[in-house]
Amino acid sequence: MAFLADALSRIKPSATIAITQMARDLKGKGKDVISLSVGEPDFDTPQNIKDAAVAAIARGETKYTPVPGIVPLREAIAAKFKRENNLDYKPTQTIVGTGGKHVLFNAFMATINPGDEVVIPAPYWVSYPEMILLCGGTPVYVTTKIENNFKLTPEELDRAITPRTKWFMFNSPSNPSGAAYTWAELKALTDVLMKHPHVWVLTDDMYEHLVFGDFVYTTPAQVEPGLMDRTLTMNGVSKAYAMTGWRIGYAAGPDKLIKAMELVQGQQTSGACSIAQWAAVEALNGPQDFIPQSRKVFEERRDLVVSMLNQASGLKCPKPEGAFYVYPSCAALIGKKAPSGKVIETDEDFVMELLATEGVATVHGSSFGLGPNFRVSYATSNAALEEACRRIQRFCASIA
Numbered sequence: 001m002a003f004l005a006d007a008l009s010r011i012k013p014s015a016t017i018a019i020t021q022m023a024r025d026l027k028g029k030g031k032d033v034i035s036l037s038v039g040e041p042d043f044d045t046p047q048n049i050k051d052a053a054v055a056a057i058a059r060g061e062t063k064y065t066p067v068p069g070i071v072p073l074r075e076a077i078a079a080k081f082k083r084e085n086n087l088d089y090k091p092t093q094t095i096v097g098t099g100g101k102h103v104l105f106n107a108f109m110a111t112i113n114p115g116d117e118v119v120i121p122a123p124y125w126v127s128y129p130e131m132i133l134l135c136g137g138t139p140v141y142v143t144t145k146i147e148n149n150f151k152l153t154p155e156e157l158d159r160a161i162t163p164r165t166k167w168f169m170f171n172s173p174s175n176p177s178g179a180a181y182t183w184a185e186l187k188a189l190t191d192v193l194m195k196h197p198h199v200w201v202l203t204d205d206m207y208e209h210l211v212f213g214d215f216v217y218t219t220p221a222q223v224e225p226g227l228m229d230r231t232l233t234m235n236g237v238s239k240a241y242a243m244t245g246w247r248i249g250y251a252a253g254p255d256k257l258i259k260a261m262e263l264v265q266g267q268q269t270s271g272a273c274s275i276a277q278w279a280a281v282e283a284l285n286g287p288q289d290f291i292p293q294s295r296k297v298f299e300e301r302r303d304l305v306v307s308m309l310n311q312a313s314g315l316k317c318p319k320p321e322g323a324f325y326v327y328p329s330c331a332a333l334i335g336k337k338a339p340s341g342k343v344i345e346t347d348e349d350f351v352m353e354l355l356a357t358e359g360v361a362t363v364h365g366s367s368f369g370l371g372p373n374f375r376v377s378y379a380t381s382n383a384a385l386e387e388a389c390r391r392i393q394r395f396c397a398s399i400a
């Protein structure tokens, strides 16, 4: 009898975490490494949010909370959806989890039966397929095109839907490409979804606040209210308020889905950390000036990185609308020789040679389902980014 669960044979470890660890190990050995592989803001959590957590401890808010979240947080979430997305959810139609990742996992756990398909545009966030596979479902990938700035077209979505499709997994702005859908682009997709009433929409809005220039953010149920009764709108405080370690994510959706997710959570975590929930109340209800400040910093960095990477020979880097990632193609360098003498056959070879030669850690595109590309996270200082991009330029120039 096998000791480990069969389900584990269906999944693989996160490539992002593996590269970050490799970079850490090289640093430990004294190599000068710049890590562009992590997916978290490099700012500290705003002070008012930290203060709210300290005050919660002092008040004794240190006990089990209701499974779906404390009432003030569920009220703050409903108010946030109304204020920022014009969505009418009751507090009872919201749920709080231990990070956005946990909320997604519970949604899949609560709904997926063997054979159920989930349509995922590629490139995708590494965890979607693995969560779906763990829950016994089947990811159905739809590869987007670099010339469409990695955005799914309505025809591509329509072709991917079958009678077995349970969810359409949507993520805008996207990790890893940074692509964000305009109202019109999203409406074209929701029009397709309206033709397929059995398909539910899971929208991961984690990077909602990181959009640049005059881009206006929209979410599926806002663009097409007819989808409200089959959409789970998921979001969190991790990226918007630099709160990755607090582990608070949330979602809102139809009563029957939220009740099912609560049932899962009740036998699993019994709800998120009480102190972090009070911090999230302050994040959502308190002053919001942190958001435009961080957006401005990230926009400057995006412009810097896109410009420098497009000057590297053999790289092609689209300019995305949001998040803190870019996703350049290294197709022109495949089949050529790195300075070490190794022939670069894949984007993984490119990333590994770049790390070994120049000490710059990025993540290969094939782990996000679309290559030959690599993901650069620009959630680090301008000085480090400039130096990293100079090294990437030098590395690309030395490939023959």
Ligand SMILES: Cc1ncc(COP(=O)(O)O)c(C=O)c1O
Pocket (backbone or CB within 6 Å): 039, 098, 099, 100, 101, 102, 125, 171, 174, 175, 204, 206, 236, 237, 238, 244, 247, 248, 249
């Ligand atoms: C697209 C996307 N969704 C969800 C998450 C998970 O967020 P959290 O840290 O709140 O679990 C991440 C984190 O990297 C992400 O990039």
